[in-house]
Amino acid sequence: MTRQTTSTETVRAGVIGVGSMGENHVRVYSECRDVDLVGVSDLDEALAETVAARYGTAAVPMDDLLATCDVVTVAVPTHAHYETVSACLEAGVHVLVEKPIAETVEQGRALARKAKEADLVLQVGHVERFNPAVDTLESVIADLDVIAVEAERLGPPIDRTATDGVVLDLMIHDIDVVGSLLESRPEVVSATSTDDGQYATATMTADDVIVSLTASRRTQKKVRRLTVTASECLVEVDYLQQSVLIHRDSYPEYVTDEGTNRHRHESVVERPRVENGEPLKRELESFVDAVRNGDEPVVTGEDGVAALEMVERIDRFVADEDQEVVAR
Numbered sequence: 001m002t003r004q005t006t007s008t009e010t011v012r013a014g015v016i017g018v019g020s021m022g023e024n025h026v027r028v029y030s031e032c033r034d035v036d037l038v039g040v041s042d043l044d045e046a047l048a049e050t051v052a053a054r055y056g057t058a059a060v061p062m063d064d065l066l067a068t069c070d071v072v073t074v075a076v077p078t079h080a081h082y083e084t085v086s087a088c089l090e091a092g093v094h095v096l097v098e099k100p101i102a103e104t105v106e107q108g109r110a111l112a113r114k115a116k117e118a119d120l121v122l123q124v125g126h127v128e129r130f131n132p133a134v135d136t137l138e139s140v141i142a143d144l145d146v147i148a149v150e151a152e153r154l155g156p157p158i159d160r161t162a163t164d165g166v167v168l169d170l171m172i173h174d175i176d177v178v179g180s181l182l183e184s185r186p187e188v189v190s191a192t193s194t195d196d197g198q199y200a201t202a203t204m205t206a207d208d209v210i211v212s213l214t215a216s217r218r219t220q221k222k223v224r225r226l227t228v229t230a231s232e233c234l235v236e237v238d239y240l241q242q243s244v245l246i247h248r249d250s251y252p253e254y255v256t257d258e259g260t261n262r263h264r265h266e267s268v269v270e271r272p273r274v275e276n277g278e279p280l281k282r283e284l285e286s287f288v289d290a291v292r293n294g295d296e297p298v299v300t301g302e303d304g305v306a307a308l309e310m311v312e313r314i315d316r317f318v319a320d321e322d323q324e325v326v327a328r
Contacts, residue, residue, distance in 0.1 A: 009292075010035065013032075013035050013288070014066075017074060025075055029284060032284060067091070071093065072094070073095075079103050090118075094120050097304075100164075112302055122301040126299045130286065149209060151178065153174055155216065172307050174213050175307045175311065183206075188317055191318050225238055248267065
């Protein structure tokens with residue numbers, strides 16, 4: 001049965017899966033006003049006990065947790081998303097599932113359908129949608145003639161075992177953001193990756209807009225950047241700095257400096273105001289508000305499926321290219 005809440009009630013929250021990402025959800029829920037963190041659950045019982053003690057809550061089996069929750073975050077490994085989210089929905093609990101929505105598109109569609117049939121909120125944890133810089137970007141480009149979008153999500157090798165490939169783990173963030181910014185879903189034109197799958201690029205088109213995405217675990221500098229090229233200006237977004245720069249009216253000129261002529265480019269740089277804030281906190285607050293008010297979440301199950309579909313298409317392009325290389 002669906003748990004109904006009102007705008008004045010305290011929402012009871014839990015977290016399933018308390019690894020590094022799950023623990024962040026535990027922390028944020030513990031800080032949210034009018035949210036009661038009632039417990040956490042993990043197959044690693046010792047880890048669950050440690051995290052629960054750190055944030056003043058209880059470590060309990062998943063079924064017991066679901067019996068006491070209105071909302072729950074699912075932050076288990078991707079291969080367990082379908083089974084875990086299904087159990088939550090069947091228990092009548094609203095779910096925020098960390099991206100990707102599921103291991104396959106078919107599973108994702110099934111979860112979105114189950115949530116709709118049960119009249120439950122299913123939100124997918126594409127956290128960059130809640131980066132304040134993305135809010136500003138959406139307002140900036142609303143009336144622009146967009147020509148191209150380029151995103152780079154780069155970083156050094158990680159100190160943990162990566163169960164998801166770089167497209168599914170990293171590039172999917174930018175796939176989701178671009179999909180939300182453009183009026184039509186992009187179609188993949190080409191894609192390639194290194195042999196170890198730790199560096200990948202994809203080129204897509206959405207109507208007349210060219211989209212170029214790069215994701216890497218082989219780059220010795222952490223970069224989270226998105227650039228929009230429009231007829232009127234160039235817009236740069238730095239996700240890490242939560243900043244937006246707008247470059248306009250670039251023009252060349254010759255100047256004289258102590259009798260020497262030199263060439264330079266001048267441009268006007270605008271810095272629109274960006275409301276700072278932790279994206280994860282904004283994400284969870286938005287999720288809880290959707291549950292309280294009976295609204296559709298910002299990132300729906302269908303959005304999660306669309307992003308996963310794009311990942312699968314990119315992976316197929318990469319696989320086809322690899323086969324062509326072997327054939328040659």
